[in-house]
Amino acid sequence: MxxxxxxxxxxxxxxxxxxxxxxxxAYLGYQGVSAVHVGKYLEVELTGTDAAAARQALDEACHRFLSNPVIEDYRLEIVE
Amino acid sequence: MxxxxxxxxxxxxxxxxxxxxxxxxAYLGYQGVSAVHVGKYLEVELTGTDAAAARQALDEACHRFLSNPVIEDYRLEIVE
Known part of the structure; x- marks a missing residue:
């Protein structure tokens, strides 16, 4: 998972x-770009199989530690 | 786009x-994490409507400038 x-x-x-x-x-000649947002991407490999528990734990980890909720938003997706 | x-x-x-x-x-008590990969996330807002042209231009930009192809992989997705 x-x-x-x-x-x-x-x-x-x-x-x-x-x-x-x-x-x-723009300087390099790429036209038509109206905005760019730069963020972080994390891929977490999990050994468990309980997707709901993993989502809950990681949601808490995102809020507490992986993101700064004052200035950042996060999206969490569990796959497989 | x-x-x-x-x-x-x-x-x-x-x-x-x-x-x-x-x-x-692990130190904070989150069990069952076997690996973490950290990368970058970019969201580029485009004014044009030609998805194929945008994909081609950004693919080139990713290769030339946004990523380091020696040590990094990238995934590009055009939405809307």
Whole structure:
């Protein structure tokens, strides 16, 4: 079983890394990019088989430790 | 239109950030985690409507600039 976690800055929060990537893309000639948001991606490999328990544990871990809930949102997905 | 890009270290490459997260999860009492891989997530908002052209341009950008193809893999997905 595997969990995929995407952590992104909240829309209201300044994202200088995204802005930098956007400017770099424009500089390199890639047109039509209106915004870029840069976040983190975590893939967690799990030994258990109980998807509901894994979701609950990881949801808590995301909130407590993997993301900063003040400035970041996260999406958690359990696969397989 | 939006593009979602996930950049992960190749499986053969050492991932110290993932190892650190794995150790921290174990230390905090989260059992059953066999591996963690940490990567980057980019969300690119596009003004155009031609998905095929956008995919081609971003695929090139990923290869040239957004990822390091020596040590990283990327997945590109165009949505909407």
């Amino acid at each position: 595997k969990a995929k976690i995407v952590i992104t800055p909240k829309k209201a929060v300044l994202d200088p890394q995204g802005k930098t990537v956007q400017n770099a893309l | 939006k593009a979602k890009i996930v950049i992960t270290p190749k499986k053969a490459v050492l991932d110290p950030q993932g190892k650190t997260v794995q150790n921290a999860l």
